[in-house]
Amino acid sequence: MRRVRAGIIGGAGYTGGEMIRLLINHPAVDISFIHSKSNAGKPVTVVHEDLAGDTELTFNDEWHSEVDVVFLCVGHGEAKKFMEEHGGSFDGVLVIDLSQDFRLGAPGWVYGLPELNREEIRSAQAVANPGCFATAIQLGLLPLAKAGLLGDVYSTGITGSTGAGQSLSTTSHFSWRANNIQAYKTLSHQHLKEIGQSLRQLQASGEPAVHFTPWRGDFTRGIFISSQLRVDRSPEEVLGLFENFYKGHPFTIVSRNPISLKQVVNTNKCLIQLEQVGSQLVVHSALDNLLKGASGQAVQNMNLLFGLDETAGLRLKANAF
Amino acid sequence: MRRVRAGIIGGAGYTGGEMIRLLINHPAVDISFIHSKSNAGKPVTVVHEDLAGDTELTFNDEWHSEVDVVFLCVGHGEAKKFMEEHGGSFDGVLVIDLSQDFRLGAPGWVYGLPELNREEIRSAQAVANPGCFATAIQLGLLPLAKAGLLGDVYSTGITGSTGAGQSLSTTSHFSWRANNIQAYKTLSHQHLKEIGQSLRQLQASGEPAVHFTPWRGDFTRGIFISSQLRVDRSPEEVLGLFENFYKGHPFTIVSRNPISLKQVVNTNKCLIQLEQVGSQLVVHSALDNLLKGASGQAVQNMNLLFGLDETAGLRLKANAF
Amino acid sequence: MRRVRAGIIGGAGYTGGEMIRLLINHPAVDISFIHSKSNAGKPVTVVHEDLAGDTELTFNDEWHSEVDVVFLCVGHGEAKKFMEEHGGSFDGVLVIDLSQDFRLGAPGWVYGLPELNREEIRSAQAVANPGCFATAIQLGLLPLAKAGLLGDVYSTGITGSTGAGQSLSTTSHFSWRANNIQAYKTLSHQHLKEIGQSLRQLQASGEPAVHFTPWRGDFTRGIFISSQLRVDRSPEEVLGLFENFYKGHPFTIVSRNPISLKQVVNTNKCLIQLEQVGSQLVVHSALDNLLKGASGQAVQNMNLLFGLDETAGLRLKANAF
Amino acid sequence: MRRVRAGIIGGAGYTGGEMIRLLINHPAVDISFIHSKSNAGKPVTVVHEDLAGDTELTFNDEWHSEVDVVFLCVGHGEAKKFMEEHGGSFDGVLVIDLSQDFRLGAPGWVYGLPELNREEIRSAQAVANPGCFATAIQLGLLPLAKAGLLGDVYSTGITGSTGAGQSLSTTSHFSWRANNIQAYKTLSHQHLKEIGQSLRQLQASGEPAVHFTPWRGDFTRGIFISSQLRVDRSPEEVLGLFENFYKGHPFTIVSRNPISLKQVVNTNKCLIQLEQVGSQLVVHSALDNLLKGASGQAVQNMNLLFGLDETAGLRLKANAF
Structure with missing residues (x-):
């Protein structure tokens, strides 16, 4: 070849x-x-x-x-x-x-x-x-959009310093960023547009709305997202939606165990974990912002x-x- | 004396x-x-x-x-x-x-x-x-409860390793925790009870409900919370509620500038910052889990x-x- | 095959x-x-x-x-x-x-x-x-041993937490190790024996003696060594000894630029850099303790x-x- | 007053x-x-x-x-x-x-x-x-200089990012410095002059010579030094020299236990620990570069x-x- x-x-x-x-x-x-x-x-x-x-x-x-x-x-x-x-x-x-x-x-x-x-x-x-945050958030929501289940989604995400590129700035200074956390672009991150576009591609009705608070994290690589939303399906049904959606996609893995960021650092994977109490669902997703992101x-x-x-x-x- | x-x-x-x-x-x-x-x-x-x-x-x-x-x-x-x-x-x-x-x-x-x-x-x-997470979340919500404004609140928080005490465990091992992020006790953290008790003390009607996802963070000291909720007041009114509530309280400071975790590490302060887009409000709060917490x-x-x-x-x- | x-x-x-x-x-x-x-x-x-x-x-x-x-x-x-x-x-x-x-x-x-x-x-x-520290120190000294140039060598090294294995201990606790440095096994690290064996294999006369102070470092992967010694050759001659010795060895690279630990993390390489002022030579070497080590x-x-x-x-x- | x-x-x-x-x-x-x-x-x-x-x-x-x-x-x-x-x-x-x-x-x-x-x-x-490295190295050597015992000293030190000030540079970028180690100003750090001046103030004869390799460390605050040298006194005698010298000095503490960097972070202390095998002595010293330094x-x-x-x-x- x-x-x-x-x-x-x-x-x-x-x-x-x-x-x-x-x-x-x-x-x-x-x-x-x-x-x-x-x-x-x-x-x-x-x-x-x-x-x-x-x-x-x-x-x-x-x-x-x-x-x-x-x-x-x-x-x-x-x-x-x-x-x-x-x-x-x-x-x-x-x-x-x-x-x-x-x-x-x-x-x-x-x-x-x-x-x-x-x-x-x-x-x-x-x-x-796609953008890095956009990939992580979408992969956590696409199966729900396809099932028409999305309404208000409250997402919080944390990203490594490489997400901000190599330009020098106050918040990229080691003395500032080490051991620190800060929110930025609250409710106004530029990736919300492409996320909305993809969700509407799958879910015509209803109005999926993602409210997103990004944080600067104290590490160099990786994104971790927790998206909270209300969903009127059983945990088994929701899990089924995700497993069906990602069947045959080699890099997006629905985990039945707790996930952590370092499982994906320096890989092209996106890991997803679901946790549900009653009708409150939390979707965790994790990827390496420079690779899958x-x-x-x-x-x-x-x-x-x-x-x-x-x-x-x-x-x-x-x-x- | x-x-x-x-x-x-x-x-x-x-x-x-x-x-x-x-x-x-x-x-x-x-x-x-x-x-x-x-x-x-x-x-x-x-x-x-x-x-x-x-x-x-x-x-x-x-x-x-x-x-x-x-x-x-x-x-x-x-x-x-x-x-x-x-x-x-x-x-x-x-x-x-x-x-x-x-x-x-x-x-x-x-x-x-x-x-x-x-x-x-x-x-x-x-x-x-009070508990450490409980203090950080409550201080971000009390003025809203007093004004009777709380409904569903979606909070995400991150805590340093000292929050878990000095006992040895897999997730307290440096090789695991360095550069890592993980959710735990999703929607079921034990501090939710004392939070609920305090909110009901101030807000009799309505049903304030805090949905909370805690994360293990890659640092030793500090808690940072972002609480998302809908509120039907202008940003100026909301800011006024907070400034009035904390007037005369020496350690809880409502900041008009972006806050970051290290501003409070090794102090007894709790810093609070408000960000609002339309009726979506995000309250950030930060404290040192071993001190104010x-x-x-x-x-x-x-x-x-x-x-x-x-x-x-x-x-x-x-x-x- | x-x-x-x-x-x-x-x-x-x-x-x-x-x-x-x-x-x-x-x-x-x-x-x-x-x-x-x-x-x-x-x-x-x-x-x-x-x-x-x-x-x-x-x-x-x-x-x-x-x-x-x-x-x-x-x-x-x-x-x-x-x-x-x-x-x-x-x-x-x-x-x-x-x-x-x-x-x-x-x-x-x-x-x-x-x-x-x-x-x-x-x-x-x-x-x-070989051992991890042993590999890093030897690769920094072998060309000098072959040329019969070694006497007293003063080495300081720093290692990531994975060098200590996954057993739980006070010094592997995140709350202890984060942002910390500590010497251990000063002048008595067990790898000194295999280092001595290798140096004597190449240098029959004289008495190469390595005095080694290892440090616990605030990271998970990697070893960085600086070995100080007196040498009566010009920088060009010393560089030549190293370049000749490692010619044809794919993983040990003699760098003419400053090296840093992260260049080798998650690789099988050992990087070596030489700095000399008069007859005082410092050899820096770096590798990933879990890979080349x-x-x-x-x-x-x-x-x-x-x-x-x-x-x-x-x-x-x-x-x- | x-x-x-x-x-x-x-x-x-x-x-x-x-x-x-x-x-x-x-x-x-x-x-x-x-x-x-x-x-x-x-x-x-x-x-x-x-x-x-x-x-x-x-x-x-x-x-x-x-x-x-x-x-x-x-x-x-x-x-x-x-x-x-x-x-x-x-x-x-x-x-x-x-x-x-x-x-x-x-x-x-x-x-x-x-x-x-x-x-x-x-x-x-x-x-x-005094300079930060200069303080840490001198406090580890002054009692030996006063006793006229210094010859060649081989020091390695590691410093936090705040030692380099708040100007932005490649090596102060979080993405570079996190989890990294690098030597710089090998054998040529500017503090060697003031160190030499102080040592000669106490030791007129002999020629104390400090050979110093500084490292950039993966933390914000603190300096840790290990100085290796040959000394012809018993461990008890050497310890006595240090304890006598620092008697009455409130911030410099000779520890009989292993010391680590975080013991001094955010304090004005300098901790010193001695380890000796035969005639090889290692002096560890630690301080906060922004405080005692x-x-x-x-x-x-x-x-x-x-x-x-x-x-x-x-x-x-x-x-x-």
């Missing part, structure tokens, strides 16, 4: 680095180029120091189209600009964009959540990779685009501790 | 240790004895190593009644047993119990949340010191019992970082 | 868990059985929760010899006992022992540090896998034993953050 | 913040002004958020001389500039400088290590407060300057956990 040639735009950031870490070990992919304006000419190991000994690749500042797929790992707004500079498409090169620029119904783009849109992704030209899901989407095993290059050793 | 003579029962645990740390620097108190069966005869610095150089006190296994106040810092169930072994009272010695044994309407006991029951505490014989509040109660300045011995230097 | 059938004795501990994580993704190995007396009958995911969705394997309490290699992941002393119960050998089954029981010149055993004994390992029947190196040894690519199954995605 | 009026120059940084935290609770001091050019006019609680509810003070950008003592908490180089702008002195106002600008024998300045120069400090006009020691020096109890305002509750 012909190997997939991949290009990475914005290879010096966190998601770009994860793309490199994943693709250099992917059994069916070769990295053709890694674009980074500010680091052009430098070895990637200068920026991503953990890759010392693993790769001789260097950053460059030229993009070329002799690739099969390109990953856009640039900032929000930058992806759209990059596309416009190239006439809106790349001459048959497939595109997977990790920014939020094309997630909300942009023509020609498929929203890249495989558990929701797997078949559409397989034949897409352009995939808008970003670059891992992008590779999963690439696998679907090229007809590869959905898990190729994604059977990762968990950090575990 | 005569100095207060204090005894500590259960001085080897976390809350007992904090009692010692607070009382050795309290301007109006002398520690008469520190009881610990398992450590009798040992210097307290063997158990509480940070006290090296600060105290020559030793643990003993005898209790004597030549004290003015005794703090029960033993486990849940143990406090009641200890009281029973002494005929239910200590001959005029005032009692402050940090366990949950007497919090739910036990005859002769006052629930020791100064922001709720300050006057009753001043003249009490026995004070049941346990031993600090116990000292605050002692100050009230003996007519001392409510903040005596509690103007603590925050850890800050 | 015939696949390697592997058995794991002591699969419920930290190193046993890492063996499973590595072998289920190894391209040339099948796990035949995972032995754990205390967990026999349970799915391995009950103990190693991060493996949820990855494996259906269960623990058992019977060992069978239809395997090609067996990994002993039991405690110090237990490996020797297990061998004795089986007559000292396993009928042609190769053995890799991760305990310290056979590291000090036990007849029939090869000390499994590939950078020192690669050819002997290829044809061994039984391999004694234990289970990863065991897989590396297995690869050598069976003529596989030395890096098979060990091209791991770093945790990086 | 007349209260001491204090001014703080550079009140927005880490050491300035600690000065405020200490002085607002000091029994004999009033803060007259807090100078910060960039924050003039703002409440100090905007910068030091943990002080919410504790103080109404605001920053200003004017310095006035109606104070008894001024603390210079500005950056290295800035203190000297500030002094020059004011003609080199402040008209009888005593000065305590926390930068390194006047530590190396500047005329008119006393090196402010009370354990070394207590009597000189009492009558000084200007005190150069900076602002706490500055208050200790102020207490000496004004004839106050040396521990006034410095009996701090340890964070302990």
Whole structure:
């Protein structure tokens, strides 16, 4: 089988680095180029120091189209600009964009959540990779939306520092963030829009409304969500909805045991656990914001685009501790 | 003024240790004895190593009644047993119990949340010191209860490892807890009972119902709560309710700026912040589980019992970082 | 090529868990059985929760010899006992022992540090896998020993909590270990013996003496060592000694840039950096104590034993953050 | 007794913040002004958020001389500039400088290590407060220097992130520093000069030489040092040297038990522990870099300057956990 040639735009950031870490070990992919304006000419190991000994690749500042797929790992707004500079498409090169620029119904783009849109992704030209919080919250709610059970949902989530990217700021300073917790973007996180879009895709009637309070967490990787809602079904029925929905989806796992964040850190998995008392349901979901929440899901989407095993290059050793 | 003579029962645990740390620097108190069966005869610095150089006190296994106040810092169930072994009272010695044994309407006991029951505490014989989560959640809801505004409340909270005491367990192991998050006692935390009792004390009608998901956090000290609820008042009115309620209470501070957990670590403060979008309100509250959530509040109660300045011995230097 | 059938004795501990994580993704190995007396009958995911969705394997309490290699992941002393119960050998089954029981010149055993004994390992029947601190310190000193340059060496090292295993103890409690540092086994760490044995293997004359102070660190994975010594060679000569020594060894990398611990966490690498001022040399070395310091190196040894690519199954995605 | 009026120059940084935290609770001091050019006019609680509810003070950008003592908490180089702008002195106002600008024998300045120069400090006009690493290393070596026993000393130290100040940099980013360790300024740390100056003050003959490798640690507060050296005295004799030297010094404590970093975090103490095997001695020392290593020691020096109890305002509750 012909190997997939991949290009990475914005290879010096966190998601770009994860793309490199994943693709250099992917059994069916070769990295053709890694674009980074500010680091052009430098070895990637200068920026991503953990890759010392693993790769001789260097950053460059030229993009070329002799690739099969390109990953856009640039900032929000930058992806759209990059596309416009190239006439809106790349001459048959497939595109997977990790920014939020094309997630909300942009023509020609498929929203890249495989558990929701797997078949559409397989034949897409352009995939808008979901946000990290958006993935974690949606995977906890999609089976309920499909059953038409969603009303008001009260979600609280916590995210690692890598979710905020590598730019320096007061709240990314170690002295501030270590041992600290803080809410931010309360009830107004930008991912609520794509979440709403997906829920309405599955649940036409009623008005699913997610009220979301995100917290900054004292760790580097991972997202943990607890979503509280009222549901008029028995625990067995609810569990059945989830197990049916995720049957055949290799990375989303409905656990009957308590889950914890570190079970998924450095993997492409999303773990889900249900707890119910009477009609009050709590759905816990956990994933690694840089993998299932970003670059891992992008590779999963690439696998679907090229007809590869959905898990190729994604059977990762968990950090575990 | 005569100095207060204090005894500590259960001085080897976390809350007992904090009692010692607070009382050795309290301007109006002398520690008469520190009881610990398992450590009798040992210097307290063997158990509480940070006290090296600060105290020559030793643990003993005898209790004597030549004290003015005794703090029960033993486990849940143990406090009641200890009281029973002494005929239910200590001959005029005032009692402050940090366990949950007497919090739910036990005859002769006052629930020791100064922001709720300050006057009753001043003249009490026995004070049941509130739970840590209970304090944090209540302080975020009391002004709303007083205004009769509470219905369903969806709270998520995160606590440091010291909240679980010093016993060894899988989830207290550093290799497990570092960089981890896990929900536990979902919708069934034992503090919900005392929370409900306090809310009903202020709000007779309606049915305030707190749905609470606690998380184990990746830090040692502190609790952070976000409580979500619907409220039909403007943000200004809601803020007014809180500012009025806590006027004159020195440790509960309504902040107009974003709050974070480390602002309160190693202090006796509870910080509260309100955020509202339309009729959706989120109340954040933060405190140190070992201080305002346990031993600090116990000292605050002692100050009230003996007519001392409510903040005596509690103007603590925050850890800050 | 015939696949390697592997058995794991002591699969419920930290190193046993890492063996499973590595072998289920190894391209040339099948796990035949995972032995754990205390967990026999349970799915391995009950103990190693991060493996949820990855494996259906269960623990058992019977060992069978239809395997090609067996990994002993039991405690110090237990490996020797297990061998004795089986007559000292396993009928042609190769053995890799991760305990310290056979590291000090036990007849029939090869000390499994590939950078020192690669050819002997290829044809061994039984391999004694080195200790974690021992690996990190030796890899920082072997090129100097080979050049006969070692005298007094002053080493300080820091290790993650997983180095102490999963047993519960005061110093493994999160509330104690978080944000803490403590020295232990000062000048008397048990790994000094195997270090001395290796150094004398390369440097016959002079008396290399390693004075070692280990610290407990505030993280779960990894070892970082700084070894200080006097050396009468130029920085270029010293660098040359290291680069020559490790040429062709895929996992030990001599870096010309500053190294940090997280570059190696969740990988099988050892990074080395040299800094010299006049005749004072400092050698920094870093590795993951559970991988290059234990289970990863065991897989590396297995690869050598069976003529596989030395890096098979060990091209791991770093945790990086 | 007349209260001491204090001014703080550079009140927005880490050491300035600690000065405020200490002085607002000091029994004999009033803060007259807090100078910060960039924050003039703002409440100090905007910068030091943990002080919410504790103080109404605001920053200003004017310095006035109606104070008894001024603390210079500005950056290295800035203190000297500030002094020059004011003609080199402040008209009888005593000065305590926390930068390194006047530590190396500047005329008119006393090196402010009370354990070394207590009597000189009492009558000084200007005190150069020692560096954090410098304090920790010196307190571990001074008794040996006084006995003339020092030769080559091999020290390794680890410091919290607050030691690097609040400026943003790659190595202060949470995503980099969490769970990480890195050496920096190997063998060339700027504090080696003031250490050498103090050692030569006590040991005229021989050539004490400290070879020092500092590490960046994964915590916010604290320094832990292990210094290795050869010494030809018995453990009892060495212990005696330390106990005699520090008799009467309230903050430096020679422990006969293992010490750990958190024993001193958020206190003004320095703990010292000795371990010896044959003629190899290891001295461990630990302190809080912002307190005994900076602002706490500055208050200790102020207490000496004004004839106050040396521990006034410095009996701090340890964070302990």
